Amino acid sequence: MKYGKWFVRVNWITLVFIFLVVIAGSFVRITGSGMGCPDWPKCFGQWVPPTNGDNLPENYKGIYSEKRAKKVEKFSNMLSAIGLEESAEKIRNDKSILYEQDFNARKTWTEYVNRLFGFLAGNGVLLVFLWIIAKYRQRKLVVIATVNLIFLLFQAWFGSIVVATNLVPWTITVHLLFALIIIGLQLYIIRLVAPSQQRNIKVSKSFYALVFFVFVVVFAQMFLGTQVREEIDHLTKAGIGREGWAENLGMIFFIHRSSSWLVLILMAVMFWISRKTKDLRIIHWAFVMLAIELLSGVILNHFNVPGLVQTAHLLFACILFGILMMATFRLKTREIA
Known part of the structure; x- marks a missing residue:
């Protein structure tokens, strides 16, 4: 089957965005900006984050710490349910997870740019999936695109867990490994549709x-x-x-x-x-x-x-x-x- 040039280009562009997410995530980590946005998917409850702390309520640390505590408890219960009781207890007993950093505009916007790249990559994967369903419907493509979308949705959810647990190291490792899986699946789609790779x-x-x-x-x-x-x-x-x-x-x-x-x-x-x-x-x-x-x-x-x-x-x-x-x-x- 012959695929349209724009469909092939969108797949390559999506791959680039996925790589950019990985690199932006690394930059976030080395600059210590991972908690620049204490909530997810919004940042300080806004789609466009503030540029200074004057726009935040005085007790914003307590607000986000309380929200994090609830999410951490849910995640710990999930780990316990699948047999990872030791990891769950470590997270429950790690009080540093609930620590809120002071507002820092540079770190907030560094993390926000990382999320923007994630938004673009996610929409690219979604667009490829919808394009395949609407026009091509080839069985193998449908399966791979569906699996890729599912992994991406899981990755987005797990990103919220990474934030909620205040960057517990092993969660960041899992986050990267799933990113590599998504890269692999996107490469396989490109292999199937790009003439240069067939x-x-x-x-x-x-x-x-x-x-x-x-x-x-x-x-x-x-x-x-x-x-x-x-x-x-x-x-x-x-x-x-x-x-x-x-x-x-x-x-x-x-x-x-x-x-x-x-x-x-x-x-x-x-x-x-x-x-x-x-x-x-x-x-x-x-x-x-x-x-x-x-x-x-x-x-x-x-x-x-x-x-x-x-x-x-x-x-x-x-x-x-x-x-x-x-x-x-x-x-x-x-x-x-």
Whole structure:
């Protein structure tokens, strides 16, 4: 089936917005702006947040703390219902969750811009879903678009939980992992509808296995990266400043850092095998993204984890993840005579 140019463009634009949400979320985190809006989906009860605290009631901290307490209790009960009693009790007993920050216009608007990107990405996913239902109705597309929309709605709801629990570290990790799933589903839709992505690339079984293995390792690396970020959160709460992060990070950081060299070696092998094959430029781009990603990792390790480099590190990791996922979609094994 041939798909319209604008339909294909909307899918690519939606993918860009999803990436922007991930990057904006990282920027929110490194600037400490995650609680810039204490409620969700509105910000201080408004669709356009205030620019100064004079527009807020005197007891606004108490108001939002009380609302948060109710939402946290509901979420804790849900965790208990699915067998996560230990996590539920930790959240119930963590009184810092109910702490309200002073109003800060910069942090409020940083978080608000993050939500605007989320709004645009969400509407893009919804538009793609409605477009498919109204015009194309191809079974596989309908299923993938429906699943993507469901995940997006869950992600939006879980975003409210992240806010309600005052950025409990593991909730932020889950939030990022679901974002990667949404990216993967959107890439698969693009694979099905974009002419540039529909042509298969024939490779040997061993090369495909290598690409798939690297993709799995990169995904695991991203998960380990979120665990490292959680460790940084714990160090920050313990009063350890940025200059002491690198030397106080534990085994997870060591594994994350060491595994990156395994990925580099495997990607170098992939690049060498594919260096003269034009059809495998997707592998060349993956190698370039990995090189930049490793450079940013070295800077993080040796220069006390500068904030903007953290965001760049996540950006290139997500791009590398996307390229390798698209490669697993397009590469097909060929029989060797």
